[in-house]
Amino acid sequence: MFDFCDKVLNYAELLGASYADIRIIIRDIESLYTKNGKLENYSINNIEGFGVRVICDNGWGFASSSNLDSSQIEKTVRKAVSIAKASSKVRKEPIILSKDPPFQDRWASTYLIDPFTVPFDNKLQTLLEIDEILRNEPSVKIAEGYMEFRREHKYFASSENARILQTTIVSGAGYSATAVGNEDVQTRSYPMSFGGQYMQMGWELVESLKLKENAQRVASEAAALLNAKEPEPKVRDLIIGGEQLSLQIHESCGHPSELDRVLGYEENYAGSSFITVDKYRNLHYGSHKVNIVADSTLPNGLGTFGYDDDGVRAQRFFVVKNGLYQNYLTNRELAYTINEDRSRGCSRADNFSSVPIIRMINLSLLPGDDKFEDIIAATEDGLYVDGIKTWSIDQMRLNFQFTCQIGYLIKNGKMIEMVKNPTYQGITPNFWQSCDMIASEEYWKPWGVINCGKGQPAQVMMMTHGAAPARFKNVMTGIVRH
Amino acid sequence: MVDQIAKKVFELSKAEQTEIFFYDGVEALTRFGQNQITQNVESQSQKMSIRMLDKQKTASMEISNFSDKTIKNAVDKLYQILQHQVQDERLQPLPEDLNFKANDTIPESFKKLDENIRAEYVKKALYILNKQSVSGAGICSQSKYNVTHMTSKNYSHTFYDWKFAFSLSAKNEYGITREEFQGTTLDNFNIDKLANKCIDSLNFSKEKDRIEANKYDIIFTPEAFAELIQYLFYFSFSAKEFYEKTSFMAFKKGQQVFSPLLTILNNPHATDSSALYYDFEGSPTKVVKLVDKGYCNNLISNRYFSKLLNIENTGNGLSPTTFDCFPINPEIEGGSRSLEQIIQSSDNALLINRLHYLNIIDPITLTVTGMTRDGVYKIEKGKITTSTNNLRFTESILTALSNIEELSSDRQQCEWFIGFMKVPAVKIKQFNFSSATDF
Numbered sequence: 027m028f029d030f031c032d033k034v035l036n037y038a039e040l041l042g043a044s045y046a047d048i049r050i051i052i053r054d055i056e057s058l059y060t061k062n063g064k065l066e067n068y069s070i071n072n073i074e075g076f077g078v079r080v081i082c083d084n085g086w087g088f089a090s091s092s093n094l095d096s097s098q099i100e101k102t103v104r105k106a107v108s109i110a111k112a113s114s115k116v117r118k119e120p121i122i123l124s125k126d127p128p129f130q131d132r133w134a135s136t137y138l139i140d141p142f143t144v145p146f147d148n149k150l151q152t153l154l155e156i157d158e159i160l161r162n163e164p165s166v167k168i169a170e171g172y173m174e175f176r177r178e179h180k181y182f183a184s185s186e187n188a189r190i191l192q193t194t195i196v197s198g199a200g201y202s203a204t205a206v207g208n209e210d211v212q213t214r215s216y217p218m219s220f221g222g223q224y225m226q227m228g229w230e231l232v233e234s235l236k237l238k239e240n241a242q243r244v245a246s247e248a249a250a251l252l253n254a255k256e257p258e259p260k261v262r263d264l265i266i267g268g269e270q271l272s273l274q275i276h277e278s279c280g281h282p283s284e285l286d287r288v289l290g291y292e293e294n295y296a297g298s299s300f301i302t303v304d305k306y307r308n309l310h311y312g313s314h315k316v317n318i319v320a321d322s323t324l325p326n327g328l329g330t331f332g333y334d335d336d337g338v339r340a341q342r343f344f345v346v347k348n349g350l351y352q353n354y355l356t357n358r359e360l361a362y363t364i365n366e367d368r369s370r371g372c373s374r375a376d377n378f379s380s381v382p383i384i385r386m387i388n389l390s391l392l393p394g395d396d397k398f399e400d401i402i403a404a405t406e407d408g409l410y411v412d413g414i415k416t417w418s419i420d421q422m423r424l425n426f427q428f429t430c431q432i433g434y435l436i437k438n439g440k441m442i443e444m445v446k447n448p449t450y451q452g453i454t455p456n457f458w459q460s461c462d463m464i465a466s467e468e469y470w471k472p473w474g475v476i477n478c479g480k481g482q483p484a485q486v487m488m489m490t491h492g493a494a495p496a497r498f499k500n501v502m503t504g505i506v507r508h
Numbered sequence: 509m510v511d512q513i514a515k516k517v518f519e520l521s522k523a524e525q526t527e528i529f530f531y532d533g534v535e536a537l538t539r540f541g542q543n544q545i546t547q548n549v550e551s552q553s554q555k556m557s558i559r560m561l562d563k564q565k566t567a568s569m570e571i572s573n574f575s576d577k578t579i580k581n582a583v584d585k586l587y588q589i590l591q592h593q594v595q596d597e598r599l600q601p602l603p604e605d606l607n608f609k610a611n612d613t614i615p616e617s618f619k620k621l622d623e624n625i626r627a628e629y630v631k632k633a634l635y636i637l638n639k640q641s642v643s644g645a646g647i648c649s650q651s652k653y654n655v656t657h658m659t660s661k662n663y664s665h666t667f668y669d670w671k672f673a674f675s676l677s678a679k680n681e682y683g684i685t686r687e688e689f690q691g692t693t694l695d696n697f698n699i700d701k702l703a704n705k706c707i708d709s710l711n712f713s714k715e716k717d718r719i720e721a722n723k724y725d726i727i728f729t730p731e732a733f734a735e736l737i738q739y740l741f742y743f744s745f746s747a748k749e750f751y752e753k754t755s756f757m758a759f760k761k762g763q764q765v766f767s768p769l770l771t772i773l774n775n776p777h778a779t780d781s782s783a784l785y786y787d788f789e790g791s792p793t794k795v796v797k798l799v800d801k802g803y804c805n806n807l808i809s810n811r812y813f814s815k816l817l818n819i820e821n822t823g824n825g826l827s828p829t830t831f832d833c834f835p836i837n838p839e840i841e842g843g844s845r846s847l848e849q850i851i852q853s854s855d856n857a858l859l860i861n862r863l864h865y866l867n868i869i870d871p872i873t874l875t876v877t878g879m880t881r882d883g884v885y886k887i888e889k890g891k892i893t894t895s896t897n898n899l900r901f902t903e904s905i906l907t908a909l910s911n912i913e914e915l916s917s918d919r920q921q922c923e924w925f926i927g928f929m930k931v932p933a934v935k936i937k938q939f940n941f942s943s944a945t946d947f
Contacts, residue, residue: 037876059830064596068589069569070585085548086545092553109536109548109549112543113627116544117544147592209759211870236934291539291541291543293645294677296685316644357926418877421880422900424945427900449871482537482539483537508722508723
């Protein structure tokens, strides 16, 4: 494959590119979806192709083809160069790439059991057994199960002599129980919403998730939610479980930390960021308890790699340290705009056909010192919430409102009543500044996100957020209806 | 080429029935921010999904390499996989005996588009904005694709889709606004008009009034209304959701649920591009009145659910492997006066230019939350007077649509996942806002 890469890079140079890189991706995906005792969908995807990115006359160009035949090289590179020349007509600032060194290396994610060697029957049987348990609960009318396995070979080569091959295996599994009745619909999922837990692991992930062991509880919770009330709107102390907190980190810390958003490159679509350059390293983002780390070396994380799509080596750095905002997520193109000469390695594309843009890597809230039980016990009037249901946040990433799958009212240190559609809202820095307790390492878990959308054309990226439950003081909870 | 590939697949397949979906598309997009082009891409892709059906078992596989060897390996592997599948009595035979190609007469103005013309449009928009000390960000995009559906039973249907879009955000010290053009031809595209409209809107932002969360009478532009109403289409009219009782239609079908001013069609044949005459199960697509003067009388269906519920198959099966159905090219009928006239006749209301990051809290009441963005304006005594801060809304779409006061006569094409939605502006009374921002 690197011969193919060399041909592409040589041709790009011949056409006048001052920089060029190529990514070849060969990806296999196997996915199963069961619903109410049936295999609703089973598919295998074998996709391959290459994308070429060039700088020419101080403009960027990118073109891709799903055909890896060498006859496609000339056409695709010509298009990338032509696009770069068109871009240069509306370009004011010079393109200055950071001085990250090129690497020649191989990297592979780790796994114990190759999921593609596990017989289909084992996979289906696992999901159908869970399905049966879920539907034993009479009000559960929709039982859904998911499994997905991905294997990807990615070749990266650049005109600066980088040559990198990375191989990744990702596995994921989960299910949901939807109870229907009383003109209401309530869903509980396990281990996470939207397809379950995903990690860079093999079949051993599925075996470790205790899927069957939790099915009865999940079905019962979905059924019980049909008879639960919504919490009345009021200001309370809020305790957020790890799954929901992973989303909170993602939306209110991850996205506003992307330097392309900060600089206005996403203004027309996803929006910008409240962490403007004047606030860089000058913002009390959260309380002193809040430490958030970006880490593309996190074992088994979905945002873990050897090198990003600029060829920059994986790294770990603080985004928030003791409550103070520390670092943006950057790539080689934009690092210089904040006077940094090295990228923080956050350049990622979701496929060969997508151009790399700044994306979150794994981003985690570090654990605190508290036992979860002690956090509940220390709460007089509160609400515990978990399970991702609905999320919304404004284009500056300030005003957010989230609704979870399940909640429990807390009175005098005890969970007393289950509530449905538990909703909370806030303004990002005020919210994180109100964080006064974080559970300790024994409660900390990695939570895989597989549906992070960004960019135009739209790209969907995966990353992991580690979190333990945490408490936030005086948060507006419940749905406000005037 | 597709014919030859399909022939190979069908010859090699040992299954009773085999079908392919062949996707061939190009998507190009120029992105700009901070007054310069920041990203400029084109991707060409071809992919084919093969599905086999044998003894009430099915399996599918997608490939993007069409060499003889890859096709043979894929067909052999898929047949092996098929043997391990479970029988499903819901599976129905593949369509047969048709040869149909939809309209592919792409307008000349669209055919000429390329990266150089896109860059010229961007340059011109930025020139107009920058002259007024306004900075610009946005996209100029073009896409074109076709999907050919063929079966081993002599069925062939090709569907074409092409789209052009220019979206412009304009920002100065007073605020930000956004205007968009989306269509299948550039004949009505006027970059000067679009940029100047942004500048006019920003002039209203010089004066800003702070407002708090409350209930307000509001006027949504067509773009904002499209963002809200898409949740009605995603969650409500499918026969599947009706059957599973996860939609309000399960409890209110046949009743007047909305304002009598509201009539909505599912019109698969509405536009020149993306007109869909057969769905992806091979059934003819039909025009369906989803809402008739506020009454919700009809569902959209596919082969499986029409049989199960004993209702007409409306040809809305868009995925042959998930038993799901969605509206195609929904159209909301307009009213008798223009948006401008509705504004002029409003004493006290908010004009909302765009919505942002909507999400559903309850699929039955269609309670959604989301934000306003890119311009909220006060209307007082028939005139836009000032802009305001942004607001978060948490509101039931059922309630909002029953509170419609007026729909505009002018309608806009707004992108929908297949084709477009045709949407007017709308005036809604007492819309619930749950919190406010400082910007």
